[in-house]
Amino acid sequence: MEQSQQQQQLRSVLVTGGAGFIGTHTVLQLLKEGFLVTIIDNLDNSVPEAVDRVRLLAGPKLSLNLRFFIGDLRNNEDLEKVFSDTKYDAVIHFAGLKAVGESVAKPSLYYNNNLIGTINLYEHMAKYGCKKVVFSSSATVYGQPEKIPCVEDFEPRAMNPYGRTKLYLEEIARDIQKADPEWRIILLRYFNPVGAHESGQIGEDPIGIPNNLMPYIQQVAVGRLPELNVYGYDYPTKDGSAIRDYIHVMDLADGHIAALQKLFTTEDIGCVAYNLGTGYGTSVLEMVAAFEKASGKKIPVKLCPRRSGDATAVFASTERAKKELGWSAKYGVEEMCRDQWKWASTNPYGYRPQS
Numbered sequence: 001m002e003q004s005q006q007q008q009q010l011r012s013v014l015v016t017g018g019a020g021f022i023g024t025h026t027v028l029q030l031l032k033e034g035f036l037v038t039i040i041d042n043l044d045n046s047v048p049e050a051v052d053r054v055r056l057l058a059g060p061k062l063s064l065n066l067r068f069f070i071g072d073l074r075n076n077e078d079l080e081k082v083f084s085d086t087k088y089d090a091v092i093h094f095a096g097l098k099a100v101g102e103s104v105a106k107p108s109l110y111y112n113n114n115l116i117g118t119i120n121l122y123e124h125m126a127k128y129g130c131k132k133v134v135f136s137s138s139a140t141v142y143g144q145p146e147k148i149p150c151v152e153d154f155e156p157r158a159m160n161p162y163g164r165t166k167l168y169l170e171e172i173a174r175d176i177q178k179a180d181p182e183w184r185i186i187l188l189r190y191f192n193p194v195g196a197h198e199s200g201q202i203g204e205d206p207i208g209i210p211n212n213l214m215p216y217i218q219q220v221a222v223g224r225l226p227e228l229n230v231y232g233y234d235y236p237t238k239d240g241s242a243i244r245d246y247i248h249v250m251d252l253a254d255g256h257i258a259a260l261q262k263l264f265t266t267e268d269i270g271c272v273a274y275n276l277g278t279g280y281g282t283s284v285l286e287m288v289a290a291f292e293k294a295s296g297k298k299i300p301v302k303l304c305p306r307r308s309g310d311a312t313a314v315f316a317s318t319e320r321a322k323k324e325l326g327w328s329a330k331y332g333v334e335e336m337c338r339d340q341w342k343w344a345s346t347n348p349y350g351y352r353p354q355s
Contacts, residue, residue: 012036017095019046021204026253031062042072049351073117079124090132099211103162114165131183144311151317160309177271186259191245191277195336196343203343205350218344221297232306241284245277245315248331258327277316278329294337
């Protein structure tokens with residue numbers, strides 16, 4: 001009885017894509033902050049074991065506040081099941097395909113999954129009176145900006161289908177909020193999430209050949225791949241490799257908590273975008289060197305031509321998030337590589353047994 005009364009007082013959050021890399025780390029932080037959490041995930045690029053690990057890290061008491069549905073946002077029956085079961089105070093929307101290269105090769109797949117799934121989600125939120133959402137956007141909406149750091153009011157110019165899905169979804173969010181001012185929407189533009197939980201128990205575990213730098217490096221470090229392909233060695237940068245703003249996934253998770261608190265406390269927030277990054281750029285080859293130092297492993301590198309749709313240098317202006325959300329990144333490249341290596345060395349085959 002005491003448990004159910006206590007649960008009634010806690011805020012309830014639906015996390016779409018909550019079994020994924022950023023999702024699991026955010027769900028863990030939400031549980032620790034005292035939220036009731038429901039995950040919906042279609043396991044397209046994640047596994048149930050990741051959610052089991054979150055429960056273990058949360059502990060027996062807090063893990064009672066976590067529920068997990070396997071379902072797809074494009075399937076109305078799946079959404080109906082999740083929304084008719086619980087009244088949610090807010091949604092954190094991670095679910096979506098996210099590989100730039102794959103999106104160039106399969107644009108219709110990305111438009112179908114990312115746009116239709118999100119539109120369905122908004123329709124069910126409206127139907128069930130849940131009008132607060134933190135949306136997982138991306139720095140790819142900036143494309144190759146004319147100047148850096150990227151400020152939130154820059155005109156977006158996404159360079160690939162993945163980035164365009166995020167850009168279109170930001171526009172859809174603005175239109176929905178304009179049509180019905182009861183909506184409160186925060187768009188979080190992530191830069192490059194890396195690292196892992198300090199326990200080494202949860203981390204990034206992509207299916208197939210990784211599309212992002214750090215999981216690729218870690219797979220080379222543990223012997224799963226022979227060498228790291230570095231795409232682009234003739235960029236106009238100090239070492240010829242592209243520059244990105246890498247952010248520790250735990251900083252990113254805390255950014256979602258800050259955004260949620262903002263939604264709950266600010267009535268007239270409307271629909272607003274915030275960058276989540278560190279505010280400084282690190283080149284691909286600098287990141288390789290930092291990982292070599294953290295792991296004590298030599299990473300063989302193969303220099304490859306630039307990929308279509310990749311920008312030279314992108315990093316964030318973080319002033320707005322600092323001022324309005326009271327959030328800023330705490331971890332640097334050293335900690336990112338340390339925690340990434342802890343995860344990789346503890347789980348060389350990710351969540352799956354060695355095959």
